[in-house]
Amino acid sequence: MSRIYDVAVIGAGVVGMSILRELTRYRLKVCSLEKMEDVAEGASKANSGIVHAGYDPIEGTKKARFNVEGNNIFADVCNELDVEYKMIGSLVVAFDDYEINVLEELLQRGKRNGVKGLEIKSQEWVFENEPNLSRNIKAALFAPYSGITNPYKLTVALFENAIQNGADVIFRFEVCKIEKDGDYFVVHSADSRFIKTRVLINCAGVHADEISKMAGAKLFKIYPRRGQYYILDKPEKMPVARVIFQVPTEKGKGILVTPTVDGNVLVGPNSEYIDSKDDTATTQEGLDEVFEKARKVLPSLSKRDVITIFSGIRATPDTHDFIIEEDEDVKNFINVAGIESPGLTASLAIGRYIAELVSRKLNAKRNLNFNPYREDIKRFSKLSDEEKERMIKLYPSFGNIVCRCELVSEYEIVEAIKRGARTIDGIKRRTRAGMGRCQGGFCTPRVIDILSRELGVSKTQITKFGKGSYILTEKRWGK
Numbered sequence: 001m002s003r004i005y006d007v008a009v010i011g012a013g014v015v016g017m018s019i020l021r022e023l024t025r026y027r028l029k030v031c032s033l034e035k036m037e038d039v040a041e042g043a044s045k046a047n048s049g050i051v052h053a054g055y056d057p058i059e060g061t062k063k064a065r066f067n068v069e070g071n072n073i074f075a076d077v078c079n080e081l082d083v084e085y086k087m088i089g090s091l092v093v094a095f096d097d098y099e100i101n102v103l104e105e106l107l108q109r110g111k112r113n114g115v116k117g118l119e120i121k122s123q124e125w126v127f128e129n130e131p132n133l134s135r136n137i138k139a140a141l142f143a144p145y146s147g148i149t150n151p152y153k154l155t156v157a158l159f160e161n162a163i164q165n166g167a168d169v170i171f172r173f174e175v176c177k178i179e180k181d182g183d184y185f186v187v188h189s190a191d192s193r194f195i196k197t198r199v200l201i202n203c204a205g206v207h208a209d210e211i212s213k214m215a216g217a218k219l220f221k222i223y224p225r226r227g228q229y230y231i232l233d234k235p236e237k238m239p240v241a242r243v244i245f246q247v248p249t250e251k252g253k254g255i256l257v258t259p260t261v262d263g264n265v266l267v268g269p270n271s272e273y274i275d276s277k278d279d280t281a282t283t284q285e286g287l288d289e290v291f292e293k294a295r296k297v298l299p300s301l302s303k304r305d306v307i308t309i310f311s312g313i314r315a316t317p318d319t320h321d322f323i324i325e326e327d328e329d330v331k332n333f334i335n336v337a338g339i340e341s342p343g344l345t346a347s348l349a350i351g352r353y354i355a356e357l358v359s360r361k362l363n364a365k366r367n368l369n370f371n372p373y374r375e376d377i378k379r380f381s382k383l384s385d386e387e388k389e390r391m392i393k394l395y396p397s398f399g400n401i402v403c404r405c406e407l408v409s410e411y412e413i414v415e416a417i418k419r420g421a422r423t424i425d426g427i428k429r430r431t432r433a434g435m436g437r438c439q440g441g442f443c444t445p446r447v448i449d450i451l452s453r454e455l456g457v458s459k460t461q462i463t464k465f466g467k468g469s470y471i472l473t474e475k476r477w478g479k
């Protein structure tokens with residue numbers, strides 16, 4: 001296989017997909033190279049999903065700039081892409097005078113970063129508006145423009161819209177060698193495929209330092225920093241209405257408690273440097289730390305409500321800021337690296353910035369056929385009874401419920417496959433089948449059946465997330 005592109009983006013996380021989508025606004029031949037079987041397999045699938053206001057990053061940094069710019073455009077882009085985004089606001093809570101001083105610093109920094117609406121609220125205000133929080137809280141910084149979204153659904157939506165507008169995404173393409181051939185980069189995969197491209201953009205998350213080195217570009221180091229979480233069952237009444245942070249420390253923004261856009265409660269993350277860049281294990285020690293610290297804020301928190309645990313790995317750079325620049329020595333090689341938090345928030349603004357930079361470099365014309373809109377899959381759980389009936393008449397599989405916890409129909413699973421899902425996790429992230437209380441105990445075999453039928457492959461070939469993660473090992477009896 002050999003293909004020639006104007007621009008190739010390495011990595012199909014939220015940053016890579018945002019850049020890819022923005023590039024399709026121009027008349028350019030563009031692609032993304034992703035080593036896994038699907039988009040959002042790195043940090044973009046395992047984070048807090050917070051759209052940060054922008055009071056936390058130090059003023060003058062790229063983090064501060066792209067955080068605030070990203071926050072400003074988040075609602076509009078989610079609207080175009082039919083992705084859930086709720087601007088529920090956030091509180092940073094302080095327990096003593098020292099922490100109240102930190103709130104004041106954050107308020108001033110936020111103002112310098114251009115964050116609107118920040119206010120320090122009294123203890124009375126906090127208890128009136130968040131009655132379940134600890135009575136030991138003395139004050140809180142309120143950021144009305146903080147919000148929540150679903151990070152992997154956003155990544156999927158950016159991917160689908162980029163494809164709709166003519167981009168290619170090449171999966172199972174693990175970049176292992178980069179050479180120059182005249183004006184082109186020749187990018188090789190571990191399984192001996194290659195593509196050629198005029199501009200190469202490095203969005204490889206925790207592995208971005210290795211890619212930069214491969215291209216002979218700037219040397220920097222990415223340290224993997226893991227964060228562990230609990231997800232709680234959907235409560236009858238949300239214990240918190242906003243994102244509740246504790247005061248940040250040198251280790252990061254601290255452990256938060258927040259509603260998710262899907263109606264669960266998310267608690268975490270801690271912060272621990274680890275040796276392996278891909279070690280997403282959870283540990284008893286890490287989870288205990290998360291629980292204890294979160295309970296300080298929300299005393300009613302109970303482990304009985306936990307339905308699952310997970311961890312994500314931050315790509316922490318040794319430069320202490322996002323690395324977003326064309327390399328000084330390797331022309332047309334652009335690093336978009338070290339995108340740790342607030343990278344989800346920043347991703348949409350980074351996408352615009354990089355696409356404009358590249359379009360100027362290549363003197364690219366506008367793509368007049370660019371369509372910014374993408375429609376989400378119709379969800380059984382979201383429709384009224386009349387709408388359900390109408391859909392079932394049109395598509396009988398809409399009435400066949402596969403995941404009973406989250407009320408996901410067969411129609412939604414088939415639609416997810418048509419749009420690119422190839423694995424159990426791909427279905428889960430697009431439809432929520434397997435994300436409910438039983439965590440896939442009942443629906444996983446049925447999802448395997450549907451994947452096998454729709455893809456025309458044996459059930460033993462279906463994987464959880466690609467790369468040999470098979471679920472069934474052999475056929476013993478029956479069909």
Ligand SMILES: Cc1cc2nc3c(=O)[nH]c(=O)nc-3n(C[C@H](O)[C@H](O)[C@H](O)COP(=O)(O)OP(=O)(O)OC[C@H]3O[C@@H](n4cnc5c(N)ncnc54)[C@H](O)[C@@H]3O)c2cc1C
Binds near residue numbers: 204
């Ligand atoms: C615990 C945690 C909490 C966070 N919370 C928030 C938050 O609340 N709000 C916020 O704004 N941000 C948050 N972030 C940050 C946010 O998740 C990241 O900034 C964002 O997801 C980074 O996206 P990315 O595309 O750069 O990287 P990734 O999503 O990691 O994508 C990188 C991709 O590159 C691929 N890749 C790697 N090497 C190769 C190769 N050799 N060849 C081909 N492909 C390759 C990987 O498979 C992966 O798909 C959090 C991060 C973590 C870990």
